[in-house]
Amino acid sequence: MTDLMKWFDSRRSPMDVIERLFEGDTGSSAIRVEEMVDGNTLVVRAELPGIDPEKDVDVTVANGVLTIKGERQERKEQKDKDSYRSEFRYGSFMRRIPLPSGVEQGDISASYKDGVLEVRAPLPEQGQGTGASKIPISRG
Template identity: 35%
Template sequence: MKLTKWDPFREIDNLFSKYLTHVNQPSIGTQELLASGDWAPRADIAETDSEFTIKVEIPEIKREEIKITIDNGVLNISGERKHEKEEKNTKYHRIERHYGKFLRSFYLPDNVTEEQVDAQFEGGVLTLHLPKTEKSKPKQIEIAVK
């Protein structure tokens, strides 16, 4: 067994990291609902002229176990990652991955066409495409100078 030197600053850093992952989650706009699951997967949100894109990391979850709903302008992504079966002769030294039910909820901007939201799930990453309404897309108007 390898001995490592105890570093109290590393412990403090780990404590703050755990706290900040639950407090500092990014969202569309700046509003996000509080998650009520056991854990909340990480999400990246991007915007182009025509759509918002949300990418959520949820590895080791089957496509059928992911539920995506939109209710009153709130996008909900939920599911569950089940804990692996423990083997009798296996001794775990550290478990850092999250298990149990998860939920991410985002308030959607008014300029999203909710009926046309598209979702793909590949390689443990759920990608949602939220198209913007036609009236919200920027238009370039050329004005002649007289």
């Protein structure tokens, strides 16, 4: 078993389970993600439809953890002659994803297209980042 496979198998902490329980995995505040390795790059894709990534989302890396957080506000209105209906969907969301050791913060990129945020982190042989670093999001 490679080090990367061991990392995938062992990286879920009890705190991750507790956070996801309180965040409500099926609620509107949950962020659904896909994680995969494409060649020598970790790819994290997050479903974030209906948001403006430049205003509503922050992607940061600190202490070996990728954090995606933001806020969503969506409003749907229906006006009829004798009735009015409004549905609000709003709230903050956050997801923390542990990164394998050796990921260089400066090499991480993020893009947003068709409601999906994609974060790419090259997996070098050596090196470990320190401190926090904000990752800019480009539109694709």
